[in-house]
Amino acid sequence: MFRKIKGTTDIYGDEILIWNYIESLIKEICRTFNYKEIRTPIFEETSLFSRNIGETADIVSKEMYTFLDKGNRSITLRPEGTASVIRSVVENKTMMANPLPLKLFYYGPMFRYERPQKGRQRQFYQFGVENIGINNYRSDFEVVLLGYTLLNRLGIKKIKILLNNLGDTSDRQNYAKSLKEYFLKHENNLSSDSKSRLYKNPLRILDSKSIQDKEIIKDAPLIKEFLSEESKAQFEKVCDLLKQHNIDFEINNHLVRGLDYYSNIVFEIISTSEDAGAQNTLIGGGRYNYLIDSKDSSTISGTGFALGMERIILSLKNEKLLYEKIMSETDQKIDVFVVNVDCDFMIVSLIVNMLRNLGLKVEYDYSDKTAAKQFKKLSKLNVEYSLIIGNNDFSKKQVSIKKRGSKEETKVKINELLDFFNDKCPR
Secondary structure, X not given: OOOOOOOOOOOOHHHHHHHHHHHHHHHHHHHHOOOEEOOOXXXXXXXXXXXXXXXXXXXXXXXXXXXXXXXXXXXXXXXXXXXXXXXXXXXXHHHHHOOOOEEEEEEEEEEOOOOOEOOEOOEEEEEEEEEEOOOOHHHHHHHHHHHHHXXXXXXXXXXXXXXXXXXOHHHHHHHHHHHHHHHHOOHHHOOHHHHHHHHHOHHHHHHOOOHHHHHHHOOOOOHHHHOOHHHHHHHHHHHHHHHHOOOOOEEOOOOOOOOOOOEEEEEEEEEOOOOOOOOXXXXXXXXXXXXXXXXXXXXXXXXXXXXXXXXXHHHHHHOHHHHHHHHHHOOOOEEEEEEXXXXXXXXXXXXXXXXXXXXXXXXXXXXXOOHHHHHHHHHOOOEEEEEEEOHHHHHOOEXXXXXXXXXXXXXXXXXXXXXXXXXXXXX
Protein backbone atom coordinates (compact mmCIF):
# COMPACT_ATOMS: atom_id res chain seq x y z
CA MET A 1 0.00 0.00 0.00
CA PHE A 2 1.38 3.40 -0.99
CA ARG A 3 1.44 6.20 1.59
CA LYS A 4 2.12 9.90 1.22
CA ILE A 5 5.69 11.08 1.70
CA LYS A 6 6.58 12.36 5.17
CA GLY A 7 6.05 16.10 5.38
CA THR A 8 3.28 16.18 2.78
CA THR A 9 -0.48 16.14 3.23
CA ASP A 10 -3.67 15.46 1.28
CA ILE A 11 -6.18 18.30 1.18
CA TYR A 12 -9.83 17.29 0.65
CA GLY A 13 -13.35 17.42 2.07
CA ASP A 14 -14.12 20.32 4.42
CA GLU A 15 -10.41 21.18 4.47
CA ILE A 16 -10.35 22.12 0.79
CA LEU A 17 -13.32 24.43 1.35
CA ILE A 18 -11.36 26.62 3.76
CA TRP A 19 -8.40 26.64 1.35
CA ASN A 20 -10.65 27.79 -1.49
CA TYR A 21 -12.16 30.47 0.74
CA ILE A 22 -8.75 31.91 1.65
CA GLU A 23 -7.46 31.69 -1.93
CA SER A 24 -10.50 33.61 -3.20
CA LEU A 25 -10.09 36.27 -0.52
CA ILE A 26 -6.37 36.63 -1.34
CA LYS A 27 -7.12 37.20 -5.02
CA GLU A 28 -9.88 39.68 -4.21
CA ILE A 29 -7.64 41.75 -1.91
CA CYS A 30 -4.82 41.68 -4.47
CA ARG A 31 -7.30 42.94 -7.05
CA THR A 32 -8.26 45.90 -4.85
CA PHE A 33 -4.55 46.72 -4.34
CA ASN A 34 -3.97 46.27 -8.11
CA TYR A 35 -1.49 43.37 -7.84
CA LYS A 36 -1.35 41.00 -10.82
CA GLU A 37 -0.66 37.27 -10.61
CA ILE A 38 2.58 35.67 -11.78
CA ARG A 39 3.26 31.93 -11.99
CA THR A 40 6.86 30.71 -12.05
CA PRO A 41 8.27 27.17 -12.47
CA ILE A 42 8.38 24.89 -9.45
CA PHE A 43 12.09 24.17 -10.06
CA GLU A 44 14.97 26.48 -10.98
CA GLU A 45 18.75 26.47 -11.29
CA THR A 46 20.20 25.83 -7.82
CA SER A 47 22.47 28.88 -8.00
CA LEU A 48 19.44 31.19 -8.26
CA PHE A 49 18.57 30.35 -4.65
CA SER A 50 22.05 29.83 -3.18
CA ARG A 51 23.29 33.17 -4.55
CA ASN A 52 20.25 35.30 -3.74
CA ILE A 53 18.97 33.74 -0.52
CA GLY A 54 22.49 33.40 0.91
CA GLU A 55 24.66 30.36 1.50
CA THR A 56 24.57 30.86 5.29
CA ALA A 57 20.76 30.81 5.43
CA ASP A 58 19.26 27.59 6.81
CA ILE A 59 17.15 27.25 3.68
CA VAL A 60 20.25 26.93 1.47
CA SER A 61 22.59 25.13 3.86
CA LYS A 62 20.13 22.55 5.21
CA GLU A 63 16.69 22.55 3.62
CA MET A 64 16.74 22.70 -0.19
CA TYR A 65 15.56 19.79 -2.34
CA THR A 66 18.41 19.73 -4.87
CA PHE A 67 19.19 17.12 -7.52
CA LEU A 68 21.02 16.63 -10.81
CA ASP A 69 18.75 16.30 -13.83
CA LYS A 70 19.48 14.12 -16.86
CA GLY A 71 21.55 16.96 -18.34
CA ASN A 72 23.74 16.90 -15.21
CA ARG A 73 22.44 20.35 -14.18
CA SER A 74 21.89 21.18 -10.52
CA ILE A 75 18.16 21.79 -10.08
CA THR A 76 16.30 22.84 -6.92
CA LEU A 77 12.60 22.71 -6.06
CA ARG A 78 11.76 26.29 -5.11
CA PRO A 79 12.03 26.87 -1.35
CA GLU A 80 10.55 30.40 -1.58
CA GLY A 81 8.98 32.65 -4.20
CA THR A 82 10.85 35.96 -4.39
CA ALA A 83 14.00 34.73 -6.15
CA SER A 84 11.94 33.12 -8.91
CA VAL A 85 9.82 36.24 -9.39
CA ILE A 86 12.91 38.45 -9.65
CA ARG A 87 14.51 36.01 -12.09
CA SER A 88 11.38 36.23 -14.23
CA VAL A 89 11.33 40.04 -14.11
CA VAL A 90 15.01 40.29 -15.12
CA GLU A 91 14.63 37.67 -17.85
CA ASN A 92 11.39 39.08 -19.27
CA LYS A 93 12.46 42.69 -19.65
CA THR A 94 9.07 43.78 -21.02
CA MET A 95 7.60 43.56 -17.49
CA MET A 96 9.72 46.48 -16.29
CA ALA A 97 8.77 48.51 -19.38
CA ASN A 98 5.33 49.09 -17.84
CA PRO A 99 4.69 52.03 -15.48
CA LEU A 100 6.33 51.30 -12.12
CA PRO A 101 5.88 49.94 -9.58
CA LEU A 102 5.45 46.43 -10.95
CA LYS A 103 2.98 44.87 -8.52
CA LEU A 104 2.85 41.06 -8.58
CA PHE A 105 1.51 38.25 -6.42
CA TYR A 106 2.22 34.52 -6.54
CA TYR A 107 0.72 31.43 -4.96
CA GLY A 108 1.78 27.81 -4.99
CA PRO A 109 3.73 24.96 -3.39
CA MET A 110 7.25 25.43 -1.97
CA PHE A 111 9.62 22.75 -0.72
CA ARG A 112 11.98 22.63 2.28
CA TYR A 113 13.47 19.63 4.02
CA GLU A 114 12.50 20.49 7.58
CA ARG A 115 11.29 18.44 10.53
CA PRO A 116 7.52 18.20 9.97
CA GLN A 117 5.48 19.62 12.82
CA LYS A 118 2.29 21.50 13.50
CA GLY A 119 2.08 24.32 10.95
CA ARG A 120 5.19 23.20 9.06
CA GLN A 121 5.38 20.75 6.15
CA ARG A 122 8.08 19.79 3.64
CA GLN A 123 5.71 20.66 0.83
CA PHE A 124 3.87 23.78 1.91
CA TYR A 125 1.91 26.53 0.19
CA GLN A 126 2.87 30.17 0.09
CA PHE A 127 1.16 33.30 -1.08
CA GLY A 128 3.41 36.29 -1.61
CA VAL A 129 3.45 39.80 -3.05
CA GLU A 130 6.27 41.79 -4.66
CA ASN A 131 6.19 45.57 -5.17
CA ILE A 132 9.08 46.13 -7.60
CA GLY A 133 10.83 49.16 -9.04
CA ILE A 134 10.14 51.87 -6.46
CA ASN A 135 12.55 52.44 -3.58
CA ASN A 136 10.71 54.47 -0.97
CA TYR A 137 8.75 54.24 2.25
CA ARG A 138 5.37 54.41 0.48
CA SER A 139 5.78 51.02 -1.19
CA ASP A 140 7.07 49.56 2.09
CA PHE A 141 3.97 50.81 3.86
CA GLU A 142 1.62 49.45 1.21
CA VAL A 143 3.08 45.96 1.46
CA VAL A 144 2.75 45.91 5.26
CA LEU A 145 -0.79 47.27 4.91
CA LEU A 146 -1.74 44.59 2.38
CA GLY A 147 -0.62 41.81 4.73
CA TYR A 148 -2.42 43.38 7.68
CA THR A 149 -5.57 43.87 5.58
CA LEU A 150 -5.60 40.23 4.54
CA LEU A 151 -5.41 38.93 8.11
CA ASN A 152 -7.97 41.49 9.23
CA ARG A 153 -10.41 40.50 6.48
CA LEU A 154 -10.00 36.86 7.46
CA GLY A 155 -11.01 37.83 10.98
CA ILE A 156 -7.68 36.94 12.63
CA LYS A 157 -7.49 39.56 15.39
CA LYS A 158 -4.84 38.14 17.74
CA ILE A 159 -1.84 39.42 15.81
CA LYS A 160 1.15 41.70 16.29
CA ILE A 161 3.26 43.51 13.69
CA LEU A 162 7.02 43.41 14.38
CA LEU A 163 9.31 45.84 12.53
CA ASN A 164 13.04 46.37 12.27
CA ASN A 165 15.38 48.50 10.18
CA LEU A 166 18.45 46.73 8.73
CA GLY A 167 19.75 49.84 7.00
CA ASP A 168 21.55 50.06 3.66
CA THR A 169 24.67 48.21 2.52
CA SER A 170 27.06 50.51 4.35
CA ASP A 171 25.01 50.34 7.57
CA ARG A 172 24.96 46.56 7.44
CA GLN A 173 28.68 46.27 6.81
CA ASN A 174 29.50 48.44 9.83
CA TYR A 175 27.01 46.52 11.95
CA ALA A 176 28.33 43.14 10.80
CA LYS A 177 31.86 44.18 11.80
CA SER A 178 30.70 45.16 15.29
CA LEU A 179 28.66 41.97 15.66
CA LYS A 180 31.61 39.84 14.68
CA GLU A 181 33.80 41.52 17.30
CA TYR A 182 31.12 40.90 19.94
CA PHE A 183 30.42 37.27 19.07
CA LEU A 184 34.14 36.44 18.85
CA LYS A 185 34.29 37.08 22.59
CA HIS A 186 31.62 34.38 23.07
CA GLU A 187 32.67 32.01 20.30
CA ASN A 188 33.24 29.02 22.58
CA ASN A 189 29.66 29.22 23.86
CA LEU A 190 27.96 29.60 20.46
CA SER A 191 26.11 26.74 18.76
CA SER A 192 27.92 24.97 15.92
CA ASP A 193 25.70 26.70 13.33
CA SER A 194 26.45 30.13 14.75
CA LYS A 195 30.16 29.43 14.86
CA SER A 196 30.13 28.79 11.10
CA ARG A 197 28.05 31.91 10.49
CA LEU A 198 30.39 34.07 12.58
CA TYR A 199 32.97 34.28 9.81
CA LYS A 200 30.59 34.27 6.85
CA ASN A 201 27.61 36.39 7.93
CA PRO A 202 27.34 37.28 11.66
CA LEU A 203 23.88 38.83 11.15
CA ARG A 204 22.56 35.30 10.65
CA ILE A 205 23.36 34.53 14.29
CA LEU A 206 20.58 36.92 15.32
CA ASP A 207 18.10 34.55 13.68
CA SER A 208 19.32 31.55 15.69
CA LYS A 209 16.72 29.42 17.47
CA SER A 210 19.33 27.95 19.83
CA ILE A 211 18.67 28.68 23.52
CA GLN A 212 22.38 29.11 24.25
CA ASP A 213 22.70 31.58 21.37
CA LYS A 214 19.66 33.57 22.48
CA GLU A 215 21.26 34.28 25.84
CA ILE A 216 24.34 35.70 24.12
CA ILE A 217 22.27 37.65 21.57
CA LYS A 218 20.49 39.57 24.35
CA ASP A 219 23.54 41.77 24.91
CA ALA A 220 24.69 42.02 21.29
CA PRO A 221 25.01 45.45 19.63
CA LEU A 222 21.81 46.74 18.02
CA ILE A 223 21.50 47.68 14.34
CA LYS A 224 19.86 51.00 15.24
CA GLU A 225 23.22 52.23 16.55
CA PHE A 226 24.70 51.96 13.03
CA LEU A 227 21.95 53.41 10.84
CA SER A 228 22.45 56.40 8.58
CA GLU A 229 20.12 59.38 8.93
CA GLU A 230 18.49 58.55 5.60
CA SER A 231 17.79 54.95 6.65
CA LYS A 232 16.27 56.18 9.91
CA ALA A 233 14.10 58.76 8.13
CA GLN A 234 12.62 56.27 5.65
CA PHE A 235 11.83 53.79 8.42
CA GLU A 236 10.23 56.45 10.61
CA LYS A 237 7.94 57.48 7.77
CA VAL A 238 6.60 53.90 7.52
CA CYS A 239 6.03 53.89 11.29
CA ASP A 240 4.22 57.25 11.09
CA LEU A 241 1.90 55.99 8.35
CA LEU A 242 1.02 52.90 10.40
CA LYS A 243 0.23 55.13 13.39
CA GLN A 244 -1.97 57.38 11.24
CA HIS A 245 -3.91 54.29 10.13
CA ASN A 246 -4.30 53.18 13.78
CA ILE A 247 -2.30 50.01 13.13
CA ASP A 248 -0.34 48.89 16.18
CA PHE A 249 3.23 47.64 15.79
CA GLU A 250 6.32 46.90 17.83
CA ILE A 251 10.01 47.49 17.07
CA ASN A 252 12.10 44.32 17.42
CA ASN A 253 15.77 45.23 17.13
CA HIS A 254 16.85 41.60 16.68
CA LEU A 255 14.47 40.83 13.80
CA VAL A 256 16.52 39.96 10.69
CA ARG A 257 14.38 37.33 8.90
CA GLY A 258 15.93 34.17 7.48
CA LEU A 259 17.00 35.39 4.04
CA ASP A 260 20.16 37.32 3.18
CA TYR A 261 18.66 39.57 0.51
CA TYR A 262 16.78 41.83 2.94
CA SER A 263 17.81 45.43 3.66
CA ASN A 264 16.16 48.47 5.26
CA ILE A 265 12.72 47.51 6.57
CA VAL A 266 11.92 43.93 7.58
CA PHE A 267 8.69 42.85 9.26
CA GLU A 268 6.70 39.94 10.59
CA ILE A 269 3.06 39.62 11.53
CA ILE A 270 2.82 37.02 14.26
CA SER A 271 -0.08 35.31 15.99
CA THR A 272 -0.46 36.18 19.67
CA SER A 273 -2.90 33.32 20.26
CA GLU A 274 -1.96 31.00 23.12
CA ASP A 275 -2.52 28.07 20.75
CA ALA A 276 -0.07 29.31 18.09
CA GLY A 277 2.99 27.63 19.62
CA ALA A 278 6.48 28.03 18.17
CA GLN A 279 5.22 28.38 14.58
CA ASN A 280 3.54 31.74 15.21
CA THR A 281 4.82 33.76 12.23
CA LEU A 282 1.94 34.24 9.80
CA ILE A 283 3.53 36.76 7.41
CA GLY A 284 7.15 37.75 6.92
CA GLY A 285 8.86 40.10 4.52
CA GLY A 286 10.75 43.30 3.89
CA ARG A 287 12.72 45.36 1.36
CA TYR A 288 15.36 43.96 -0.95
CA ASN A 289 17.58 46.26 -2.98
CA TYR A 290 20.47 43.96 -3.65
CA LEU A 291 19.08 40.90 -5.45
CA ILE A 292 21.57 40.71 -8.33
CA ASP A 293 21.22 38.65 -11.50
CA SER A 294 24.47 36.84 -12.32
CA LYS A 295 24.24 37.42 -16.08
CA ASP A 296 24.03 41.21 -16.30
CA SER A 297 24.61 42.34 -12.69
CA SER A 298 21.31 44.22 -12.61
CA THR A 299 20.02 45.38 -9.23
CA ILE A 300 16.33 45.10 -8.44
CA SER A 301 14.63 47.22 -5.83
CA GLY A 302 11.47 45.91 -4.26
CA THR A 303 9.44 45.09 -1.17
CA GLY A 304 7.43 41.96 -0.51
CA PHE A 305 6.15 39.38 1.92
CA ALA A 306 5.20 35.71 2.02
CA LEU A 307 2.34 34.08 3.88
CA GLY A 308 2.16 30.39 4.82
CA MET A 309 -1.25 28.92 4.07
CA GLU A 310 -0.91 26.07 6.58
CA ARG A 311 -0.26 28.48 9.44
CA ILE A 312 -3.14 30.73 8.43
CA ILE A 313 -5.51 27.77 8.44
CA LEU A 314 -4.11 26.65 11.81
CA SER A 315 -4.80 30.14 13.20
CA LEU A 316 -8.37 30.01 11.93
CA LYS A 317 -8.91 26.58 13.49
CA ASN A 318 -7.58 27.87 16.81
CA GLU A 319 -10.43 30.41 16.80
CA LYS A 320 -13.35 27.98 16.75
CA LEU A 321 -16.19 30.49 16.29
CA LEU A 322 -14.35 32.23 13.45
CA TYR A 323 -13.61 28.92 11.74
CA GLU A 324 -17.24 27.81 12.01
CA LYS A 325 -18.39 31.16 10.62
CA ILE A 326 -16.11 30.86 7.58
CA MET A 327 -17.17 27.27 6.98
CA SER A 328 -20.82 28.34 7.03
CA GLU A 329 -20.03 30.88 4.31
CA THR A 330 -18.40 28.38 1.96
CA ASP A 331 -20.49 27.18 -0.95
CA GLN A 332 -21.60 23.69 0.09
CA LYS A 333 -25.22 24.10 -1.01
CA ILE A 334 -26.60 22.13 -3.97
CA ASP A 335 -29.12 24.17 -5.93
CA VAL A 336 -31.07 21.26 -7.44
CA PHE A 337 -31.19 17.50 -6.85
CA VAL A 338 -33.01 15.62 -9.63
CA VAL A 339 -34.94 12.55 -8.47
CA ASN A 340 -35.66 10.08 -11.25
CA VAL A 341 -38.75 8.02 -10.45
CA ASP A 342 -39.04 5.90 -13.59
CA CYS A 343 -37.93 8.12 -16.47
CA ASP A 344 -35.44 7.33 -19.21
CA PHE A 345 -31.89 8.24 -18.10
CA MET A 346 -31.21 10.20 -21.30
CA ILE A 347 -34.11 12.55 -20.54
CA VAL A 348 -32.90 13.09 -16.97
CA SER A 349 -29.35 13.79 -18.13
CA LEU A 350 -30.60 16.36 -20.68
CA ILE A 351 -32.54 18.20 -17.98
CA VAL A 352 -29.55 18.11 -15.61
CA ASN A 353 -27.23 19.47 -18.29
CA MET A 354 -29.69 22.23 -19.19
CA LEU A 355 -29.78 23.39 -15.55
CA ARG A 356 -25.97 23.20 -15.19
CA ASN A 357 -25.59 25.36 -18.29
CA LEU A 358 -27.62 27.95 -16.41
CA GLY A 359 -24.86 27.97 -13.77
CA LEU A 360 -26.73 25.93 -11.16
CA LYS A 361 -25.05 23.31 -9.00
CA VAL A 362 -27.00 20.14 -9.85
CA GLU A 363 -26.71 16.59 -8.55
CA TYR A 364 -28.61 13.44 -9.55
CA ASP A 365 -28.40 9.69 -9.25
CA TYR A 366 -26.92 7.58 -12.03
CA SER A 367 -26.57 4.28 -10.21
CA ASP A 368 -30.14 3.03 -10.73
CA LYS A 369 -31.19 3.55 -7.12
CA THR A 370 -34.89 3.43 -6.31
CA ALA A 371 -36.74 6.70 -5.80
CA ALA A 372 -36.86 5.98 -2.05
CA LYS A 373 -33.06 5.63 -1.89
CA GLN A 374 -32.62 8.78 -3.94
CA PHE A 375 -34.77 10.73 -1.49
CA LYS A 376 -32.73 9.26 1.38
CA LYS A 377 -29.53 10.47 -0.29
CA LEU A 378 -31.09 13.87 -0.91
CA SER A 379 -31.99 14.22 2.79
CA LYS A 380 -28.29 13.96 3.74
CA LEU A 381 -27.26 16.80 1.41
CA ASN A 382 -27.72 20.55 1.65
CA VAL A 383 -30.19 20.84 -1.25
CA GLU A 384 -32.23 23.95 -2.01
CA TYR A 385 -34.67 22.40 -4.54
CA SER A 386 -35.60 18.83 -5.37
CA LEU A 387 -36.83 18.21 -8.91
CA ILE A 388 -38.85 14.99 -9.35
CA ILE A 389 -39.51 13.52 -12.77
CA GLY A 390 -41.27 10.32 -13.84
CA ASN A 391 -42.87 8.98 -16.99
CA ASN A 392 -46.28 10.24 -15.95
CA ASP A 393 -45.00 13.82 -15.51
CA PHE A 394 -42.82 13.64 -18.62
CA SER A 395 -45.80 12.62 -20.75
CA LYS A 396 -47.31 15.96 -19.72
CA LYS A 397 -43.97 17.71 -20.39
CA GLN A 398 -43.67 18.82 -16.79
CA VAL A 399 -41.76 18.09 -13.57
CA SER A 400 -42.49 18.45 -9.85
CA ILE A 401 -40.36 20.84 -7.79
CA LYS A 402 -40.18 21.13 -4.02
CA LYS A 403 -38.26 23.76 -2.05
CA ARG A 404 -36.32 22.75 1.02
CA GLY A 405 -38.49 22.97 4.15
CA SER A 406 -41.72 23.05 2.17
CA LYS A 407 -44.28 20.25 1.85
CA GLU A 408 -45.84 21.68 -1.28
CA GLU A 409 -44.86 20.57 -4.77
CA THR A 410 -45.00 22.90 -7.77
CA LYS A 411 -45.66 21.62 -11.26
CA VAL A 412 -43.44 23.36 -13.84
CA LYS A 413 -43.41 22.85 -17.58
CA ILE A 414 -40.05 21.61 -18.85
CA ASN A 415 -39.77 24.45 -21.34
CA GLU A 416 -40.26 26.91 -18.44
CA LEU A 417 -37.60 25.41 -16.17
CA LEU A 418 -34.92 27.93 -17.08
CA ASP A 419 -37.23 30.85 -16.30
CA PHE A 420 -38.29 29.23 -13.01
CA PHE A 421 -34.74 28.73 -11.72
CA ASN A 422 -33.52 32.02 -13.13
CA ASP A 423 -36.02 33.69 -10.81
CA LYS A 424 -35.42 31.39 -7.84
CA CYS A 425 -31.62 30.94 -8.12
CA PRO A 426 -30.32 33.91 -10.14
CA ARG A 427 -26.70 33.68 -11.29
